[in-house]
Amino acid sequence: xxxxxxxxxxxxxxxxxxxxxxxxxxxxxxxxxxxxxxxxxxxxxxxxxxxxxxxxxxxxxxxxxxxxxxxxxxxxxxxxxxxxxxxxxxxxxxxxxxxxxxxxxxxxxx
Amino acid sequence: xxxxxxxxxxxxxxxxxxxxxxxxxxxxxxxxxxxxxxxxxxxxxxxxxxxxxxxxxxxxxxxxxxxxxxxxxxxxxxxxxxxxxxxxxxxxxxxxxxxxxxxxxxxxxxxxxxxxxxxxxxxxxxxxxxxxxxxxxxxxxxxxxxxxxxxxxxxxxxxxxxxxxxxxxxxxxxxxxxxxxxxxxxxxxxxxxxxxxxxxxxxxxxxxxxxxxxxxxxxxxxxxxxxxxxxxxxxxxxxxxxxxxxxxxxxxxxxxxxxxxxxxxxxxxxxxxxxxxxxxxxxxxxxxxxxxxxxxxxxxxxxxxxxxxxxxxxxxxxxxxxxxxxxxxxxxxxxxxxxxxxxxxxxxxxxxxxxxxxxxxxxxxxxxxxxxxxxxxxxxxxxxxxxxxxxxxxxxxxxxxxxxxxxxxxxxxxxxxxxxxxxxxxxxxxxxxxxxxxxxxxxxxxxxxxxxxxxxxxxxxxxxxxxxxxxxxxxxxxxxxxxx
Numbered sequence: 223x224x225x226x227x228x229x230x231x232x233x234x235x236x237x238x239x240x241x242x243x244x245x246x247x248x249x250x251x252x253x254x255x256x257x258x259x260x261x262x263x264x265x266x267x268x269x270x271x272x273x274x275x276x277x278x279x280x281x282x283x284x285x286x287x288x289x290x291x292x293x294x295x296x297x298x299x300x301x302x303x304x305x306x307x308x309x310x311x312x313x314x315x316x317x318x319x320x321x322x323x324x325x326x327x328x329x330x331x332x
Numbered sequence: 333x334x335x336x337x338x339x340x341x342x343x344x345x346x347x348x349x350x351x352x353x354x355x356x357x358x359x360x361x362x363x364x365x366x367x368x369x370x371x372x373x374x375x376x377x378x379x380x381x382x383x384x385x386x387x388x389x390x391x392x393x394x395x396x397x398x399x400x401x402x403x404x405x406x407x408x409x410x411x412x413x414x415x416x417x418x419x420x421x422x423x424x425x426x427x428x429x430x431x432x433x434x435x436x437x438x439x440x441x442x443x444x445x446x447x448x449x450x451x452x453x454x455x456x457x458x459x460x461x462x463x464x465x466x467x468x469x470x471x472x473x474x475x476x477x478x479x480x481x482x483x484x485x486x487x488x489x490x491x492x493x494x495x496x497x498x499x500x501x502x503x504x505x506x507x508x509x510x511x512x513x514x515x516x517x518x519x520x521x522x523x524x525x526x527x528x529x530x531x532x533x534x535x536x537x538x539x540x541x542x543x544x545x546x547x548x549x550x551x552x553x554x555x556x557x558x559x560x561x562x563x564x565x566x567x568x569x570x571x572x573x574x575x576x577x578x579x580x581x582x583x584x585x586x587x588x589x590x591x592x593x594x595x596x597x598x599x600x601x602x603x604x605x606x607x608x609x610x611x612x613x614x615x616x617x618x619x620x621x622x623x624x625x626x627x628x629x630x631x632x633x634x635x636x637x638x639x640x641x642x643x644x645x646x647x648x649x650x651x652x653x654x655x656x657x658x659x660x661x662x663x664x665x666x667x668x669x670x671x672x673x674x675x676x677x678x679x680x681x682x683x684x685x686x687x688x689x690x691x692x693x694x695x696x697x698x699x700x701x702x703x704x705x706x707x708x709x710x711x712x713x714x715x716x717x718x719x720x721x722x723x724x725x726x727x728x729x730x731x732x733x734x735x736x737x738x739x740x741x742x743x744x745x746x747x748x749x750x751x752x753x754x755x756x757x758x759x760x761x762x763x764x765x766x767x768x769x770x771x772x773x774x775x776x777x778x779x780x781x782x783x784x785x786x787x788x789x790x791x792x793x794x795x796x797x798x799x800x801x802x803x804x805x806x807x808x809x810x811x812x813x814x815x816x
Contacts (some may be wrong), residue, residue, distance in 0.1 A: 244700040245694060247681040259694055259755050260701065266756055267644040267711065270406060275717035282530040282716060283546055284772030285576065288721050288797055290794065299572035310421075311439035317669035324664050327572065331675045 232260045338370075340502035342555040345562050348505065349409045349452075352399045359392035359399070359410030363454050366412040369457070370503050377501055378478050379415050379494040383457035384424045388412075408566060409452035414504035416495045417458040418465050418541045419443050419550065428541045429463040429473040429491075432687025433667040442539020443574070444508055444550050444567045451566040458515040459494030463689045464658065465510055465543045467491045468518060468761040471752050472691045479748070482524055482788060486745040489519030491554065496523035506554040506563045507512055509605045510540060511597040512547045514740075514765025517777035519551055521740035521790025524779045526560045526807070527553045531798050532772035533578035535564075536571030537723060544653035545576075547646075547769050557778060557807045561585040564800065580798050588801030596629025596802070599733035603639035605766055610743040616781030616789040617739050620623050623813035624737075624806070632733055639767055641718050643759055646766040648702050648715035655699030661687065694755065695811050723771040730796040735806045738764050740777045744787035764792060774800045778807040780814065 237257050241248050248256065281287060309322075320324040343362075350690040351357040374380050376689035392580035395410045417671065420426045420438035427433045448455060462472040470493025478493040480486040481501035489499040489646070492509030496519035500505055509516040509530045520527025528551040535550045544550060565585045571577045598619060605614060625631050663669035663683030670682030702711035729736060741761060751757045768775045773794055791810060795803035 227614055237697070238698055240701045240704060243704060244696050245358070245659075245677070245680040245684055246624075246688075246696065247685040249685075251662045252690075252693065254647060255690075256694060260698060261696060262756055263647060263759075264701075266759075267648055270644050270714050270718055272646075273638070273641060273718060273721065275714060275721065278717040278729055280713050280716035281720040281723060283576070284797075287720070287727070287772070298575065307439050312665075314440070315436050315666040317667075326532055327673055327679050328530075328677050329676045329679065 232257060232264065338745055342502055343505050344556065344760055345408060345411050345505060345559045349405055349407065352395065352410045352615070353405050355399065357446050359395040359454060362410050363388055363392045363412055363456070366456055366503065373501055373503060376479065376484060377481055377497050378505070379460055379498040379501065379503055380414065380457045380474050381427060381460050381475055381494070382425045384421065384455060385445065385560045387424065388420070388454045388456055391449060391738040393669060395452055397456070398697070406450070406452040407465065408448060411453050411505050412456050413448055413453045413563075414456050414459045414495060414498045414507040415445065416461050416492050416507065416509045418461060418510055418543075419444060419508060420539045420541070421749050422726065423523050424458060424577060425695060427475065428465070429461045429475060429666060430687065430689065430692065431474045432661050432683070436666045443536035445539065446569050448508075457490070459498055459507060461492035461494055463692050464654070465491040465512055465515055466542065466654070466691050466695055468514070468758050469746070469748075469751065470494065470519070472689060474689055475562050477514065477748055480745050482786065485747055487522065488786070489522035489745065490762050491515040492519050492527070495519050496525055496527065499523070499525040499555060506559055508550060508567070509553050511549050511551055511768045511769065512543050513650060515611070516549075516551050516553060517765050517775060517790070518741050518761070520746035520777040521788065524777070524788030525553055525555055526557055527551065527777045528557055528560050528564055528565060528800070529610050529768060529775040530568060530800060531578070531774040533576050534568050534580070534774070534798065534800070536574040538571055538573035542657040544650040545657060546653060547650055555731055557776070557804055557811050558586065560776070561589050561804045567787065570812055572610045573800060578798070583801050585804055586800060589808045591805050593624060593806055594630070595630070595705070596735065596806065597630045597632055597733040598624060598806065599634035599729055599736040601634050601636040601639065601736060601738060603636050608742050608760075610762070612783045613739050613741070613743060613789050617737065617791050619814070620780040620791050620810055621737060622740065624809060627813065628777065629809070629810055630805075634729050634733060634736070636729060636767065638718065638721045638725050642767040642770060643763055645715040645718040645722065646762070646770055647759055648711050649719060649770070651695040651699030652703050652712050653699070655696045658692070658696055663687075691711060719770045722767055726767075726771045726794075726796070728775055735790055735795050735799075735802050736794055737806070740764060740790040740792040743791055744783045744785070766792035774803055776803050776807045778808055
């Protein structure tokens, strides 16, 4: 993408598509205010295009810039089996369970 | 309604430990004293969301038994500590300030919780915060805003508003907060307490309900630099349960803190003193620099040229990571499930719609958008590249200076409701703090003055990666300079 390309603004259809990806059900009021806020924030974000980043690496983790990634396994624990969380305690917080599994509504929709 | 909370002289950590060791006080009495004060003052402040009396008093009794047996007491023995409600404690509610986690009882302890208790701390309860730590004012909590103990019509800052307010109101000796874009430092500044942003990887994130995993840090708030440094010394260090946790040894922060600042080079970035900075905040930070110069520190102008791009880069990266992290809240394993859904996908949508508040939805939608097909390079990758440039600014600066001083926030605490309807104005309140978040460096917010209205003003001291010792050293000098 060239540095001068204007970023597109978000349309109501874009918003509904993204809300679907995020498993959010938005009311009409929510759609209205989110559309306004999203476009305002993205307008603000557009100023990043003033910068030439062609020679800058993308930074996903702080460790990448500390130069200590020569042995990425250094911080990893050994692969041994240890007890997991107690099933009863975990299921105690579940909205629905049969004591062994989490229960959910029908998965296949037709 | 009173306009502020009656002030109390805060206990120091060492005062409690030595009092218990000498048999002059009991940990159970100290805990009860704090619970009595919480019962009296918390309704006006709303700092605590839940109290864990049973577990706290059991721990206090264990400390008292150890003391009466003549055993050596650990460093935080009997010290009442509050925990931001995004960190989990087994069997104590953890809401993250969200309806979607109402009623959730975590089945395990965060590593920082285990370390605090192993060091003798008495964990009083869980502290209010913006929902999923998303906010700069604590107005986004599903359980109501926290009020600033120094001025009850004002915000305490956010997202660790409860953690800062509890220390300021004497409802805890120290607290743990979390900081993703300024969420420890800014409320510390607004409430007039000390708040530490540890280097990324310095403190384990195991048991932290994740917001933005490459940015999230856990750190202490306290009344003094010494107490904050003491708590960091307890919670810092490698944890095999957090793959980003660092193997770097933990130094003796109190020894580092005690060193003089004469000869230290302190950078002052011009970009942090530009338009938009409140005149009183500017004056307080400049006075601080003058006092540091008088103690022999060398004050140097520096430049961090990409500063103004930090807020947009931050809001792309943080929301992208949040949209992924918050996918786990779907009504299946914990928290709120919408009652009226007949299929799984409808249950996901209705549970998330009913469980999340407006700001969280705003950020999930923004984060999903910037990660979606066709926009990834333009937004997310671009922001990550800008993150590199911002980090490089700091690495270059730390070749020339030992520490950097800036304001923490452009203004003192603002009024409740003042910015609630303007997300951009709220995001810009983070302008001086998101830079260090992106770069992964450490920092602190330390009180450096008071406005004409009596509102606290904080100075931010930034240090290089794992440079907490130097940060504490400069912060202690700022603290001393205010007392003399």
